[in-house]
Amino acid sequence: MPKLKYLTAxxxxxxxxxCGDDKKEDKxxxxxxxxxxxxxxxxxxxxxxxxxDTIKNGDTFGGLLQKQGYSASDVYNVxxxxxxxxxxxxxRIGKPYTLLKNKKNPDSxxxxxxxxxxxxxxxxxxxxSIAKAYKRSRPLTIKRRTIAAAIEGSLSKTVQNxxxxxxxxxxxxxxxxxxIDFFKIQKGDKFAVTINERYISDTIYAxxxxxxxxxxxxxxxxxxxxxxxxxxxxxxxxxxxxxAKVLRSMFLKAPLKYSRISSRFSPRxxxxxxxxxxxxKGTDYAAPRGTPIMATASGKVIAAGYTxxxxxxxxxxxxxxxxxxYLHMSKIKVRRxxxxxxxxxxxxxxxxxxxxxxxVCYRFWKNGVQVDALKQKLxxxxxxxxxxxxxxxxxxxxxKKELDSISNITFKK
Ligand SMILES: [Zn+2]
Numbered sequence: 001m002p003k004l005k006y007l008t009a010x011x012x013x014x015x016x017x018x019c020g021d022d023k024k025e026d027k028x029x030x031x032x033x034x035x036x037x038x039x040x041x042x043x044x045x046x047x048x049x050x051x052x053d054t055i056k057n058g059d060t061f062g063g064l065l066q067k068q069g070y071s072a073s074d075v076y077n078v079x080x081x082x083x084x085x086x087x088x089x090x091x092r093i094g095k096p097y098t099l100l101k102n103k104k105n106p107d108s109x110x111x112x113x114x115x116x117x118x119x120x121x122x123x124x125x126x127x128x129s130i131a132k133a134y135k136r137s138r139p140l141t142i143k144r145r146t147i148a149a150a151i152e153g154s155l156s157k158t159v160q161n162x163x164x165x166x167x168x169x170x171x172x173x174x175x176x177x178x179x180i181d182f183f184k185i186q187k188g189d190k191f192a193v194t195i196n197e198r199y200i201s202d203t204i205y206a207x208x209x210x211x212x213x214x215x216x217x218x219x220x221x222x223x224x225x226x227x228x229x230x231x232x233x234x235x236x237x238x239x240x241x242x243x244a245k246v247l248r249s250m251f252l253k254a255p256l257k258y259s260r261i262s263s264r265f266s267p268r269x270x271x272x273x274x275x276x277x278x279x280x281k282g283t284d285y286a287a288p289r290g291t292p293i294m295a296t297a298s299g300k301v302i303a304a305g306y307t308x309x310x311x312x313x314x315x316x317x318x319x320x321x322x323x324x325x326y327l328h329m330s331k332i333k334v335r336r337x338x339x340x341x342x343x344x345x346x347x348x349x350x351x352x353x354x355x356x357x358x359x360v361c362y363r364f365w366k367n368g369v370q371v372d373a374l375k376q377k378l379x380x381x382x383x384x385x386x387x388x389x390x391x392x393x394x395x396x397x398x399x400k401k402e403l404d405s406i407s408n409i410t411f412k413k
Contacts, residue, residue: 048100082133148192213399259287265372311353327361
């Protein structure tokens, strides 16, 4: 890793030197040859006396100018001149600004740069008799990389260790929501992804742009996922495996994103509240109170109410075969008769009814019989149309090769 950083830094320096030719904004003489050219906001900083600061409580643009020796009428003229291009009221506490002052005469402020966010900044050019202001954005670049790792601790921790955005954890758990039980992920499970990431000015990491390919391996079982649009006309991307089988299925693996299974479906268990042996015809997912509960499949809400045992609960009929139910909610978010989509939030985790702590008891019916949701072989959603398959295979093969070769390198012992 340090080597990579050094390389990036070196490349950056080379780039800066290479694009040392000036934009129109800078009228100063080029700097002496041996000095490293530092360029920012479209100015060669070497030509100025540079002051970096942040907006403090009580600071105003006018006040900052006055501190630089501007009279009240100068401030008025400047603010009038730039009024249309820079809203002075938008100056926020904590935002960085930069003063470019004349190198020979540090009392003379020439340029004021206000950074609205990491990407956008405003330049207030005070060099001419009439001030001008304009907005610029730092260049956003996309960098692509393929990474592979074994799970250490948790998926989010592992992703963090790879220097990737938390959004990657989120995306992966969504891509695999139908095919991998994230509650069963264990140490040593592996994954590899090819991702595109955003960088501001080539150096400042600005998050995940997209995933091109992925595989996830749990207990030796490898699941590939490649995003693909079947119909380029429609903006519908789905994920397919290496055989063009769609990953999405009719049901999500669980009604919650992150939690743990606290009690499984069993014909006999000791009830923690009632203190007696009885069947547990559901799967309990423990999670903090208020965690959103999702409909595991689309359907019609056929019950939403309260009983002393269930607490606040919701029951959804998905089709003539399947029905699901969600118990002990702190809050119900749907009404009886309402249609919900897969993944819609139908309530929040709580401990109403017969419950010792916050959890959702997830119940599953197949043809009117309560069954263990975790043991069902559930139907997939729409398969890929035959006519798109050749294009998909052609698109997928090099991506798969990339994932495989990086995992060969990473996991080879
Ligand atoms: Zn339960």
